[in-house]
Amino acid sequence: MGFASPPNPADKRLYKGISGQYPLVQNMTVTEGGTANLTCRVEYNDNTSLQWSNPAQQTLFFGDKKALRDNRIELVHASWSELTISISEVTLSDEGMYTCSLFTMPVRTAKAYLTVLGVPEKPEINGLTKPAMEGDHITLTCITQGSKPAADLRWFRNEKEIKGLLRCKKKNPAHSAECQAQRQFNGDGESAKEVNASGKTFTVRSSLQLHVDRNDDGVAYTCKVDHVALTQTPQQATEVLEVHYAPRVEIFHPLDIPQEGQYLKLECVSKGNPSPDPVLWTKDGGELPDLDRMIVEGRELTFTSLNKTDNGTYRCEASNHLGTSSAEYVLYVYDAPTNLPPSTTPPLHPIPPDSTALLGTHASDPTVTGNRDPNAVGQHGTDHALIGGVVAVVVFVTLCLIIVLGRYLARHKGTYLTNEAKGADDAPDADTAIINAEGNHAHAEEKKEYFI
Numbered sequence: 001m002g003f004a005s006p007p008n009p010a011d012k013r014l015y016k017g018i019s020g021q022y023p024l025v026q027n028m029t030v031t032e033g034g035t036a037n038l039t040c041r042v043e044y045n046d047n048t049s050l051q052w053s054n055p056a057q058q059t060l061f062f063g064d065k066k067a068l069r070d071n072r073i074e075l076v077h078a079s080w081s082e083l084t085i086s087i088s089e090v091t092l093s094d095e096g097m098y099t100c101s102l103f104t105m106p107v108r109t110a111k112a113y114l115t116v117l118g119v120p121e122k123p124e125i126n127g128l129t130k131p132a133m134e135g136d137h138i139t140l141t142c143i144t145q146g147s148k149p150a151a152d153l154r155w156f157r158n159e160k161e162i163k164g165l166l167r168c169k170k171k172n173p174a175h176s177a178e179c180q181a182q183r184q185f186n187g188d189g190e191s192a193k194e195v196n197a198s199g200k201t202f203t204v205r206s207s208l209q210l211h212v213d214r215n216d217d218g219v220a221y222t223c224k225v226d227h228v229a230l231t232q233t234p235q236q237a238t239e240v241l242e243v244h245y246a247p248r249v250e251i252f253h254p255l256d257i258p259q260e261g262q263y264l265k266l267e268c269v270s271k272g273n274p275s276p277d278p279v280l281w282t283k284d285g286g287e288l289p290d291l292d293r294m295i296v297e298g299r300e301l302t303f304t305s306l307n308k309t310d311n312g313t314y315r316c317e318a319s320n321h322l323g324t325s326s327a328e329y330v331l332y333v334y335d336a337p338t339n340l341p342p343s344t345t346p347p348l349h350p351i352p353p354d355s356t357a358l359l360g361t362h363a364s365d366p367t368v369t370g371n372r373d374p375n376a377v378g379q380h381g382t383d384h385a386l387i388g389g390v391v392a393v394v395v396f397v398t399l400c401l402i403i404v405l406g407r408y409l410a411r412h413k414g415t416y417l418t419n420e421a422k423g424a425d426d427a428p429d430a431d432t433a434i435i436n437a438e439g440n441h442a443h444a445e446e447k448k449e450y451f452i
Contacts, residue, residue, distance in 0.1 A: 021045065023100045025112035030090050031229045032118055032148075037076060039084040040100030040110065049103050050083035055096025061085050092116050092148065092200045117229040118148025118201045123237045125223055131273075132212045133322075134245035140208045142223030142237065150202035152226040158219055162208065217243035217273055246323030247272025249279075251316055253329060260336040264303040266329060268316035276318035284312045306333045 023040050030036040040050050052060045059067040064078035076084040087094060095116040102108045123144040132138055142153050155162040206223065210216065218240065225235040252267045270276045281288060281301050288294045288301075290309070295302040303310060310333050317326040 021048070021102060021104055022108055023050065023102045023110040025098075025100050025110040027113045027115070029115040029117065032090060032092060032116055034090055035086055035088045036090050036094070036114055037084060037086045038098055038100075038112060038114070039082065041082045042102060043081070045080040045102070047080060050078075051101045051103070052083060052085050053099045053101070054094075055098065057099070087114075090114075090116055092118060095200075116148070117227075118146050119229045120144045120147035120151040120204070120225050120227050120235055122235045123153065123223050123225055125221070125237050125239045127207075128239050128241070131242040131244045132216075134212060134214050134243055136212045138210050138212060140210065140221060140223075140239065142206045142208075143203065144225050144235065145203045146201045147204060147225075147227055147229075148201045149228075151204050153204055153206035154224045154226060155206065155208050156222040156224065159222070212241070212243055214243060214245040214271075214273075216241045217245070242273075244273050244322060247276040247318045247320055247325045249316055249318050249325045249327040251314075251327045251329045257334055258306055258331065259334045260307055262303075262306050264306055264331075266301040266314065266316075268299045268301070268318070268327070270299070270316075270318035270325065272318065272320050272322070272325075274320050276320050280317045282315045282317070285315075308333055 021042055021044055023042050025038070025040050028036050028038065038052060040052065042050070049063045051062045054060055054068070060070075060073055061067060061075055061078070061083065063083070064075060066073070066075065072088045074086050074088070076086050078084075083100070095114055097111050097113050100110050100112070121144055123142050126141045126143065127139050129136075129138060142155070144151055144153065208221070220238050220240045222236055222238040227235075247270045249268060249270045252269060253264070255262065255264055258264055268279045268281070270279060279299050281296055283289065288296070293304050294310075295304065299316075301314065301316075310331055312331060314329045314331060315326055316329075317324060319325070
């Protein structure tokens, strides 16, 4: 915007007396549908009239007299030094050069350009297929019409602007998928701009090519219109992608070392769209063996009390119409820890500490080695002497018993005869030997032996 200058500034410097009789005007910019105020001023006026005329050189107002029948054009102020008019509900056809004339001799004029901004319409996004499949290539096209000058379009992914489209012009378009998608419009990777049939407004298109994956499910893609006429409420359109994909399965478990008797819950987390059918639990390729202790509720497998028979490979499987996925968990149940009850009677002798445990758990602790009982070595020596004395006594008693038993067996060595043998020396037969033996019985006292 700026004030119109007199047609010949040199004349103004030479003729200071009439320099104030040049009309002064200002260019105007207004949004379509708004109101434009056109003002023409002169510093000094010797009762000369002012006039406003439109780009078609039709007189709008001559002084305070309305010359053109247009209800949108009204007189705001008229005096010898100023003529101001207003044009309401401005249209694009009102744009052009307006002339203010001061009827002196010669007539002096000043021109003001009225610029009308075309407001872009709300954009539309085309090319979205619902639902899209994972791995598809789709092209989203944003279109807005009626802008003047041409609007700019920007893409956002969940409120974060996609900057790749803005870098297409700087990079080689042939190496960018986004730019390739836009080459059909103008070949340089920017949004294409097309002039409408009216020749006054623009239709702007911008395309975004996507390689769809599961991370695009539920993502909002927004096309925003940037334009000088949109000062308060920006125009935008949003489309939310729905992506179908095969499920993926994971098994979550809370116990790192499951033990006998513990409670265990396995959770099968499956993500897919559409949502996978109810999951299937199996053990070692077959059905679950003990449904009384293995409870299946939805996606969870619960063991009320673990035991060794639960060892095995558990498989969770989920599927939808796009595919099947599974995950496995190998369960090994460890023995439950055994806790012995504490003894109620004190030990007869102090129990020496376990040197292995001491080295394994406290070798790096200086407080353990520094606070060790200084009498520990003496106590170990006393125990060893006592055990040696007991062993010596046992050995001595054993030797004494062996000596006594040997002497006893040596005293009882000799030859012993039965009664038959005693009378058999002189007897011709067995009967006579028995009779002779009975006869010799009377002399038996004489043959007794005495042991001292």
